[in-house]
Amino acid sequence: MPERTVVIGSQLGLHARPAALFVQAVNETGLAVTVARQGQRPVDARSVLSVMSLGASHGESVTLSCADEGAEEALDGLVELLAKELDPR
Numbered sequence: 756m757p758e759r760t761v762v763i764g765s766q767l768g769l770h771a772r773p774a775a776l777f778v779q780a781v782n783e784t785g786l787a788v789t790v791a792r793q794g795q796r797p798v799d800a801r802s803v804l805s806v807m808s809l810g811a812s813h814g815e816s817v818t819l820s821c822a823d824e825g826a827e828e829a830l831d832g833l834v835e836l837l838a839k840e841l842d843p844r
Contacts, residue, residue, distance in 0.1 A: 756822040759830040761837045762815070773837070774807045780836050784829040788821045800833075 781788045781800045789797035790806060793816055798805040800819065809817060819830050 756820055757826040757830055758818050758820045759834045760816050760818050761834045762817075771803075771807065774803050777833065777837060778803045778806055780833055784825075784833070786821050786823045786826055786829050788819055788826075788830070788833065791818050791820070793817075 778801060788800040790800040790809065791797035792809050795809075797818075797820060798808070800806060819833055821830055
């Protein structure tokens with residue numbers, strides 16, 4: 756299963772705006788993408804509430820996963836979007 760990792764740069768995880776943009780981008784791929792905090796169960800990346808509930812700590816990595824065809828390219832794009840939208844501090 757292809758996976759991509761992004762480092763969360765916010766004490767509160769994904770806030771409403773980046774979470775909504777991320778979920779919109781996931782939905783546009785049409786793929787079944789999941790997102791998981793280190794050591795946690797993956798959640799559906801197509802749900803804003805699920806994504807916002809990650810609550811990752813500063814500097815914690817989050818893994819995006821998808822087993823569908825075309826997943827590798829889609830995950831690269833999603834990681835790039837998250838990297839732009841998250842607070843780097």
